[in-house]
Amino acid sequence: MLSNRTIFVTVPCYNEETQIGKVVETMPAFVDKIVIVDDVSRDRTVGVVKELARLDSRVVLIEHKVNGGVGKAIATGYIYCRDAGADVTVTMDGDGQMDPADLESVVMPVIEDKVDYCKGNRFKYLGGLQKIPPVRKFGNFVLSALTKIASGYWHVTDSQTGYRAISLAALNQLDLNSIYPRYGVPNDILVKLNIAGMRVGEVPVNPLYGVGEASKMRPARVAYPILKLLFKLWLKRIFARYVVQNGHPIVGVLAMAFVALSLMALTTIYILVETLRTEIIPKAALIVDGFAFVTSMQFFLSAMHMDYQYNEELCVRLEGPAHKNRRRSVVSHQHWPKE
CATH class of the missing domain: 1.10.287 (Helix Hairpins)
Structure with a gap:
């Protein structure tokens, strides 16, 4: 618990046998539950998580029977945390790219009722821009600009980060079964939050990138579905609001x-x-x-x-720590199959 609030972290996983152990082992003590959702991994992720659950009673494993994508895995974790009555639910990826030292700064604005949904922002972190690979940086800039228009949260400058905290009240306002199942999930959630009238803020987070990291994302393959999704989301929000x-x-x-x-x-x-x-x-x-x-x-x-x-x-503008002395973490990651 943190400030007398229960904190659940949901971790969507796909082929993270080498990384998920580090994510669990470095999870802060104030986290009450670590809900790991395996999206039909082809490696030993499930076996590793079962061993982690034996050693750490906070770990809960949920296994998908059919691969549904990262969005579907996040929705499954959200539903579990909502039904369990968690005061704050955080999403962290299973690849170890999210610094656990940032977790408290991500959840505190929600606990203090400054926002209903708090996002990490890698661009606001001191030196964060230099750490992000050029192609990914360009893609994030473009998607963040388009997401401002689609979502109505004009202050959001890092729309695609997976480091997010949401209140129980906000979770109860979302139709979790209709969350976009693939790469556009953060954009879809922002639009849903805007329609529900939820406050959103961002805090700086440290992006962790390791030597030898290889992304399997194919921009040309993802670009059209995302652009199409953003246009549909914009029309949906304008009509609803x-x-x-x-x-x-x-x-x-x-x-x-x-x-x-x-x-x-x-x-x-x-x-x-x-x-x-x-x-x-x-x-x-x-x-x-x-x-x-x-x-x-x-x-x-x-x-x-x-x-x-x-x-x-x-659009809540939050003050957050832009830099802390932290160790660098070496990570590699594998992605969900793309559309």
Whole structure:
């Protein structure tokens, strides 16, 4: 327990026989339960966890019968912790990339009722940016920018980190059975939290990367599903927050933006067809096309500003330790099968 609150940590696992022992052994003493969800690992992860459970009574093993993806494993852990009545539930990956020294700083904002959901932020940690591999850094920047728009949490700058703490009240507001099962799970959860009106904050966390680390993620394969998911999540949130919940004027602004965008698309097609047919660019249509583009962008920017203002109270800016003297950990990790 910490500050008289029960703390459960759920750890989704897939092929982590070499790493899961370190995760459990370095878990702080204030953690009441370590809920490890195995997503049908092909190695000895289950056997290792069973041995860990024999040595540490806090360890609980849940085994999936069918591989469902990291999101499904997180949902399974969340359901267990919710049903057990844990005051705060934390997610940590099973690959050892999350520094246990950061756990207290991640859970305290939830315990102190400053936020309902606290995320780790690797970019805010002193020297954190330099530790993250370039490709992963670029991908995180892009996804975090798009997640700001999709989720309404405009202050979130590291959307993909797996180090997260959530209150029991917030867990009870989420439909855990509908959580996105694959790589987009953190983005999906943020949108669900925004629809439920939950406060979200970030604290600096130390990203641990080891020598020889190899990621099996294929950006080209993941990019389209994630972009498609983010667009769907944005539409879902706009409808839920601004149509169903209160009938906000932003709906009219977005409608005008789409009208202008449609006009631009039609005039663009007309310009292309006429240019190919007559070899002359229709200047009047070109002017209308440019006007429609500028107008649509103005409406979209106005809508984003309105969304920013409306969600300001849910975007909690937390103060957190940016640096501590810690040992460096050497880790390697394996990923869930990708879509």
